[in-house]
Amino acid sequence: MVQNHCFELKRCSIKLNLVDSASKTSGVLVADILVEVAAKVFVASTKVADILVEVAAKVFVASTKVAPSVPTNLPSHMGHRLVKTALNVGDFRRAQQLFDNIPQPYPTTCYTLISALTTYGLPHEAIRLYASLWARGIKPQNSVFLAAAKASGASGDVLRVKEVHDDAIRCGMISDVFLGNALVHAYGKCKCTEGARRVFDDLVVKDVVSWTSMCSCYVNCGLPRQGLSVFHEMGRNGVKPNSVTLSSILPACSELKDLKSGRAIHGFAMRHEMMKNVFVCSALVSMYARCLCVKPARLVFDLMPQRDVVSWNGVLTAYFTNKECEKGLALFSQMRSEGVKADEATWNAVIGGCMENGQTEEAVKMLRKMQSMGFKPNQITISSFLPACSILESLRMGKEVHCYVFRHWLFWDLTTMTAVLYMYAKCGDLNLSRNVFDMMHRKDVVAWNTMIIANAMHGNGKEALLLFESMLLSGMKPNFVTFTGVLSGCSHSRLVEEGLQIFNSMHRDHQVEPDANHYACMVDVFSRAGRLDEAYEFIQRMPMEPTASAWGALLGACRVYKNVELAKVSANKLFEIEPNNPGNYVSLFNILVTAKLWSEASKARILMKERGITKTPGCSWVQVGNRVYTFVVGDKSNVESDKIYDFLDELDEKMKLAGYKPDTDYVLQDVDQEEKAASLCSHSERLAVAFGILNLNGQSSLRVFKNLRICGDCHNVIKYISKVVGVTTIVRHSLRFHHFRNGNCSCQDLW
Numbered sequence: 001m002v003q004n005h006c007f008e009l010k011r012c013s014i015k016l017n018l019v020d021s022a023s024k025t026s027g028v029l030v031a032d033i034l035v036e037v038a039a040k041v042f043v044a045s046t047k048v049a050d051i052l053v054e055v056a057a058k059v060f061v062a063s064t065k066v067a068p069s070v071p072t073n074l075p076s077h078m079g080h081r082l083v084k085t086a087l088n089v090g091d092f093r094r095a096q097q098l099f100d101n102i103p104q105p106y107p108t109t110c111y112t113l114i115s116a117l118t119t120y121g122l123p124h125e126a127i128r129l130y131a132s133l134w135a136r137g138i139k140p141q142n143s144v145f146l147a148a149a150k151a152s153g154a155s156g157d158v159l160r161v162k163e164v165h166d167d168a169i170r171c172g173m174i175s176d177v178f179l180g181n182a183l184v185h186a187y188g189k190c191k192c193t194e195g196a197r198r199v200f201d202d203l204v205v206k207d208v209v210s211w212t213s214m215c216s217c218y219v220n221c222g223l224p225r226q227g228l229s230v231f232h233e234m235g236r237n238g239v240k241p242n243s244v245t246l247s248s249i250l251p252a253c254s255e256l257k258d259l260k261s262g263r264a265i266h267g268f269a270m271r272h273e274m275m276k277n278v279f280v281c282s283a284l285v286s287m288y289a290r291c292l293c294v295k296p297a298r299l300v301f302d303l304m305p306q307r308d309v310v311s312w313n314g315v316l317t318a319y320f321t322n323k324e325c326e327k328g329l330a331l332f333s334q335m336r337s338e339g340v341k342a343d344e345a346t347w348n349a350v351i352g353g354c355m356e357n358g359q360t361e362e363a364v365k366m367l368r369k370m371q372s373m374g375f376k377p378n379q380i381t382i383s384s385f386l387p388a389c390s391i392l393e394s395l396r397m398g399k400e401v402h403c404y405v406f407r408h409w410l411f412w413d414l415t416t417m418t419a420v421l422y423m424y425a426k427c428g429d430l431n432l433s434r435n436v437f438d439m440m441h442r443k444d445v446v447a448w449n450t451m452i453i454a455n456a457m458h459g460n461g462k463e464a465l466l467l468f469e470s471m472l473l474s475g476m477k478p479n480f481v482t483f484t485g486v487l488s489g490c491s492h493s494r495l496v497e498e499g500l501q502i503f504n505s506m507h508r509d510h511q512v513e514p515d516a517n518h519y520a521c522m523v524d525v526f527s528r529a530g531r532l533d534e535a536y537e538f539i540q541r542m543p544m545e546p547t548a549s550a551w552g553a554l555l556g557a558c559r560v561y562k563n564v565e566l567a568k569v570s571a572n573k574l575f576e577i578e579p580n581n582p583g584n585y586v587s588l589f590n591i592l593v594t595a596k597l598w599s600e601a602s603k604a605r606i607l608m609k610e611r612g613i614t615k616t617p618g619c620s621w622v623q624v625g626n627r628v629y630t631f632v633v634g635d636k637s638n639v640e641s642d643k644i645y646d647f648l649d650e651l652d653e654k655m656k657l658a659g660y661k662p663d664t665d666y667v668l669q670d671v672d673q674e675e676k677a678a679s680l681c682s683h684s685e686r687l688a689v690a691f692g693i694l695n696l697n698g699q700s701s702l703r704v705f706k707n708l709r710i711c712g713d714c715h716n717v718i719k720y721i722s723k724v725v726g727v728t729t730i731v732r733h734s735l736r737f738h739h740f741r742n743g744n745c746s747c748q749d750l751w
Helices: 002-022 027-041 047-063 076-088 092-100 109-121 125-137 143-153 158-170 176-189 193-202 208-220 225-238 243-256 258-272 278-290 294-303 307-323 325-335 344-356 360-372 379-391 395-407 412-426 429-439 444-456 460-472 480-491 498-508 516-528 530-539 548-560 562-575 582-594 600-612 641-657 673-680 683-696 710-727
Strands: 619-624 627-632 703-707 727-734 738-741
Touching: 027 641, 076 109, 092 109, 092 125, 109 125, 109 143, 109 641, 125 143, 125 158, 143 176, 143 344, 143 641, 158 360, 176 208, 193 208, 193 516, 208 225, 225 243, 225 412, 225 703, 243 258, 258 278, 278 294, 278 562, 307 325, 307 344, 325 344, 344 360, 344 379, 360 627, 360 673, 379 395, 379 412, 395 412, 412 429, 412 444, 429 727, 444 460, 444 480, 460 480, 480 498, 480 516, 480 582, 498 516, 498 582, 516 530, 516 548, 516 641, 530 562, 530 703, 548 562, 562 582, 582 600, 619 683, 627 683, 673 683, 683 727, 683 738, 710 727, 710 738
Parallel strands: 703 727
Antiparallel strands: 619 627, 619 703, 727 738
């Protein structure tokens, strides 16, 4: 027998010499020769064969080329060793070729190769390998099912998970708790709670991993209430949760803002000494933060022996969400001083927190810091930051952000592009807004709603209706926000009949029940069209208590159409609903003054004073270069004030020649006509427009913003200015946009 072994070794030596002399064959072929000899001597002497396989493995590792062929009919023992060797050097193709040439591979070999392919991000290859076992007539063992379950879950394909599940049932393996746990987890990764529950319910024995996997499946699939239910059922069955269970179920408490359950879990963690686990503590911090319990969140955070970035982010979010912006910024500063490396989520929390708390300029600073430290803003950053461009009315900054979106291929993200669309609309450029909308590869209901609302705020009611029709033709189902936008567009364009048709179709055709906002929109539709009696009757027929928006729409129209009696009714209702809103008192006062009812106007002013309510001062602003310039009535603080007033005087003469006559009804003091006309010239919106025109620097359009409703006479003046100077002027006030071109306004004087 030994002589035979020696004979085979001699043959091996001759082959190796031939290979060496030719020097054209790869090192992998040398390994193949060794394996061939090992296969022949394996039956008689496994020891000799093992030595040869080991030598072959070393030769194989040293080789850098892929063999043109692989040895066939490998014995299971040697095949396993060679497959492992190929995997160790990352040659998955070679490993699969070797595996395919093992007639009866060990279950361990199958498990090892399938698991390796899954681990290295090739789950589909792993599933193909699993399927090939059945084609070769090889019945998988328990460990192979386990590896296949993990591979199918990693692939995200629920059909593959179901196939493994069905195979396990056929082979009688489904009662195995480890396989069952793996299948529950796989179904969970594919967002299939029904399949996970079916496997879970079929398990005869359920361990802590089974219960944890089922809880986690529900939570990750957006069903936190069911996840908590399974968690409570787990306790009733006498199974003690571990730290993984707690960190998996606490997000359900966060989502539901279930502080009671969260506190109970916190108590359990303390009693069972789990508070040293960083994942449990981080989950507790996040739970308290979502429930707006900042003190407990900070207490857990301060007692943590080790803090990861997730726990820091949790407390930061808690402060910002609870409107404690200063503490949030202080904690962020502490985080950086302690050398904790912030991640993208940290920066998003800080930037988003500043935006939520009205710290727009601070948000801009934080974004710049984020980029200077080498972090790239992602979709969440962009979506939370873009409103800053709208609030600051900085179209230039908005365009910079849009360019960033294109450079970094974020335009595929629907949320980001919708935010860009809305930013352009709020900054006054409806054309760019529409361009973004038309370029979107996919449009959801939010994108359609945003484009409809954009047209409504710019007074393009007919375009809003056309968009609504296109939305329906595309198969998109409208929601309650859609109808708010469409009805708002109808009101700004005085499309009464169209508005009524849309309102009546809501429940009948689209199964959307009109709410208080929709009724208020219809009141606005009637009111802006001058049909005040119908608006008042509509309010009285509302199935719910009329809101401030409904009465406010009627009050605003009463000033335009000079209806004093309905104005008094509306104002008195508003004084009850929102007694601290100064706008309602000012509107009534203005209506009474215009009607020369000085005594009643005085009573309104006295009531306002008795209640300690002060009028919000009006101001207008315009961006020139990188700076925003703000003006108030009679403002002379600007360095170019003399030029501004001289320019307005010059324009006044030209406008009068063009037919302009001052509308002194908008002056609320009892003075002579000359003084009234003079006081109109110093309104903040006129000053801003004049300053903007003086600093156009070759631009053909101008954007001005005002915090309150634009004065009626100023509206008329800006129309004349657009005609005399030839500059398109876009003015945004508290209600909508006005586009002034060639002596006309987009609102058609229906605002």
